[in-house]
Amino acid sequence: MIVHPELRILVITAAPGEGTTTWQPVTDGMDHVHVEAETETPADLRGYQAVVTVDASVSNIDSTRLLTFVEGGGTWLALAAGQTQPLPEEFGVQPGPIGPVTELRVLFTERDNPLGARLPDAVYVGGTYQPLQVHSDDTETVLYVDYHYQHSSVLTRRSHGGGHLACTTLQDFSPSLVQRGLYRLLRQCQGLAPPPERSLGIGILGYAPSVGRLHGIGAEHTQGLHLVAACDLDPQRLHQARTDFPAVATYTDAAEMAADQAVDLVIIATAPNSHAPLSIEMLQAGKHVLCEKPLALSQAETQAMHEAALTHQKHLSCHQNRRWDPDFLAVRKVVADKQIGELFYLETFVGGFHHPCGYWHSHAPVSGGTSYDWGAHYLDWIVGLLPHSIEAVVGTRHKRVWHDVTNADQERIQIRFSDGREAEFIHSDIAALRKPKWYLLGTGGGIIGHWQDFSAVSFDPLYYYAKDDIPATEMMPEITLHRRIGEGQIEPTQLLLPQRDPFAFHANLADHLLWGEPLAAPLADSMKVVAILEAAAKSMSGGGRPERIDGG
Incomplete structure (x- = not known):
């Protein structure tokens, strides 16, 4: 996987455990x-690039030693909330x-501060x-x-010697x-920030009408x-790609696109049975890879x-955009x-009665x-909500209509x-009655999410008006939180x-590739989803027998 520059931080605080x-x-989430x-300033700070102090006025802070550390190229960040004594x-x-x-x-003082790239304008x-x-x-x-x-x-920086305060x-x-x-500031002070003008070139392998354009728009924005x-x-x-993005270079051969030095990351947007070989080919060509779901x-x-x-x-990661x-x-x-206590049971459902x-x-x-289609998203949700070791997977299937x-x-x-x-996931194309999209039980309450059906009505000069049904999967469900209060009463809240x-x-x-910030959907979760899918398929073929997953 991509190797991000190490950043070693020492937190000094008078209260043990408070610092971390x-x-x-x-x-x-950043390895x-x-x-x-530490509860006091160590004699040797050479193993650290940054020191964070909680209330720099207390006696456990050796300011002279820390200033020497900064003069030698280190960064000292003082968390001074509530502090009344002066700083050096x-x-x-x-x-x-x-x-x-x-x-x-x-807010950032400078709206175009590179530290604020892709962050909210204000919070x-x-x-x-x-x-x-x-x-x-x-002082900045x-x-x-x-x-x-x-x-x-409320946040300042000043150069001192070879380092920063x-x-x-x-x-x-x-x-x-x-x-x-704050994290980016420490990296920038240590010379580990990406150049402000750095931008990663994206190549899309498999320009499907919907997915390819979606990634193109995402990259451009x-x-x-x-x-x-x-x-x-x-x-x-390819003609559509050039229509959507006139400046894009087009190829009919993956190896040719892999040879394009302007391409830093390849998005694999082909059918699932080709994800693995194409991803490996692009990785071997020296490209970062984002693969459509399922990962393989x-x-x-x-x-x-x-x-x-x-x-x-x-x-390498998977396009789990529904996180x-x-x-x-x-x-x-x-x-x-913990508004429902400890989550212990979860059901998700998608489907209807459609060909x-x-x-x-x-x-x-x-x-x-x-x-493997919607399940790649819904199982990813399950893995994200229940990040626990798996004992067994059971799968069943019906082939009765289509x-x-x-x-x-x-x-x-x-x-x-x-x-x-x-946890349970159901995908049904023969469900005349849909189950709720979400059904969660916890030790102190529960959550239910009901599907909502919407239609878009527009004026039509021939038929007076036209009505188009919006797929329920693209509309947000109505979600209600139910909590136990008092002596057995259940209070619902939408x-x-x-x-x-x-x-x-x-x-x-972009935050992960350029700054090393954590992915919302890490690769390990996407690999776990595939492990669940494969185990479920084996269980279905074996009449619903339980299957175990290597590594849980």
Whole structure:
């Protein structure tokens, strides 16, 4: 896999354990970032690139030693929230008076600051208002808050010797602008930031009318990505690619596109049975690879893909864009916040009573089977919500109505986790009555998500009006949270869903490739999804016998 530059951080705090907990939201999920905590300043700081202090005024902080560390090229970030004692004058700032507890709007001072690439323009954070008072002209205000119609500094940076001194009075590091801004600041101070003009060239292998254009639009709307090439065997599809993106180079041979030096990352958007060989070919050619879902059709294939990525130190991941679906985000937040207690049972469903499509999606030797289509998304949701070791998988299928296609009419996958939790996914093309899209049970409540049917009505001069049904899969379900309150009473609350960000997946991809920030859908999860699908297919062929997954 791609190797990101290491960043070694020491957190110094008077309270044991507080340092890593305070800093965890900033560096969580990044294997190349190593965080250690000490209760006092070590005599030898040579193993670290950055030191973070919690309240730099306390006696356990050796300012002289830390300033020497900075002069030698290190970075010292002081978390000064609530601090009343002065910082060393070399910081160029001092913590100001402590104000009221309130909600504050945080922004970058420079709108085009490279640290803010693909981050929100502004976020609201809670906490105590405490400005940083700047005393030196060469001190840079990185972040500020609006307060009484004035800009108040809350994150600053100043060069000192060969290194940097930074300070913040913010307390809530959970918003992405704050946590990623701090992480990127440390990388930038250490000379590990990507050049601001760096942009990765994207090549699309398999320009399907919908998927290819989607990735092209995503690349063109994402800072740090740009579309440069498309490859397909069909001349009409290549013509469409040039129509959609006039500057794109087109190829009919994958090897020719792989030889294009302008292509940094190849998006594999072909049929699932070709994902593994094409991904490996592109990795061997020195390209990063993003593969459409499912990642492949078997564990043997995903393992070979993973090994190729490791060997060539290139990125490999799967296009799990539905990790940003508003209903999943809402459900995940409720589960993460323990609003239903401990999640122990989960059902998901997709389908209706419709004839399967006439494309390769309905031909099992190419697609993998019924569950490999929508199931790749729904099982990814299950893996994201229940990241536990799997004990067994059971699959069943029905072939009763649609005999002109090779996919089953209905498939059910049941997952039993090693700690007793359970999950189920059903895809049915013969369901006259749909089950809820979401059904979750926890030790303190539950969640249910009902499908919603919508039609778009437009004026038609011939027929007066025209009505088009919108696929239920593209409409957000109505989700209700049910919590037990009092003595056995159940309180229902309809959840408000967040706004959909159509380019969130591509932004996350760019953040990972350029900054080393964590993927929302890591490769391990996509490999686990394929393992579940393969085990379920074996179980279906064996009459529904339980199947185990290597490695859980």
